[in-house]
Amino acid sequence: METVLEISGLTKLYKNGRGIFDINLNIYKGDVFGFLGPNGAGKTTAMKIMTGLMLPDSGDVKIFGHSVLTEFEKAMNKVGCIIETAESYPYLSPYENLKLFARFYDDIDNSRIDEVLELTGILKFKNEKVKNFSLGMKQRLGIAAAILSKPELIILDEPLNGLDVEGMIEMRKLIKMLAENERTTFFISSHLIHDVELTCNRIGILYNGKVVNVDTTENILKNFASLENYFVSEVGKNGNV
Structure with missing residues (x-):
């Protein structure tokens, strides 16, 4: 193992x-x-x-x-991680937040951003402002950010x-x-x-x-x-x- x-x-x-x-x-x-x-x-x-x-x-x-x-x-x-609370920029949309995070990694294109939004169940809210999200929705966005780079x-x-x-x-x-x-x-x-x-x-x-x-x-x-x-x-x- x-x-x-x-x-x-x-x-x-x-x-x-x-x-x-x-x-x-x-x-x-x-x-x-x-x-x-x-x-x-x-x-x-x-x-x-x-x-x-x-x-x-x-x-x-x-x-x-x-x-x-x-x-x-x-x-x-x-490694991808969320410690304590999932942080995001409240005045940006989930899509814009992930676009920002994507800059830290190589080779993450827009289709990967859509893919993680789909996986975490928030694709339909991708252009709404995060400040209007519930705690659970913010948590989903945090998970989307954590898996964005396909961490092991x-x-x-x-x-x-x-x-x-x-x-x-x-x-x-x-x-x-x-x-x-x-x-x-x-x-x-x-x-x-x-x-x-x-x-x-x-x-x-x-x-x-x-x-x-x-x-x-x-x-x-x-x-x-x-x-x-x-x-x-x-x-x-x-x-x-």
Whole structure:
């Protein structure tokens, strides 16, 4: 199995004593990996370090064999991501926003922009101003921007936030389709247990800044019937829910 993302000994402490402690994870080609944990568990901190937005106190993250600390451009070359909120220019249309983002990459033509707008379900709104969009629509535009360059690894921090039920179902379909058809690897953080269960093939639980377990969704459902039971059981061993 080809290792796409390798996290070793990742530690970052804040003054209030919270943070992440000695996280070790390997993510393989084609994985849809769910990073599951309650709000405040440290998911965003870990993802900010993974994408070079924050420095760790110790440890390293390698993407396709390149360290984000010492070879940032090479590491991020085939990565698309949304951390915390999907940013866009409110007075531009989705099409104009993506046209701007396309300038950062080689070989992205107008047909690719239409293609990602179609994939994320906002093609029919391509000329409307983003300032009139709901949170869910902005999130879809963020995903469109993240997949624009056909990245091999997509890192998404709470991608289903703000989406209605229909939007969540479509986003799950899109993630699965990209994983199956394009062999895109996903690293997705979420506190929504049900969605992680339905979307991801491997799951790691982060609790109080530590990874308490990593397993395949198949194993978890075989042994625990639901991800919620597994989560409660794992967290019970490592503290209280």
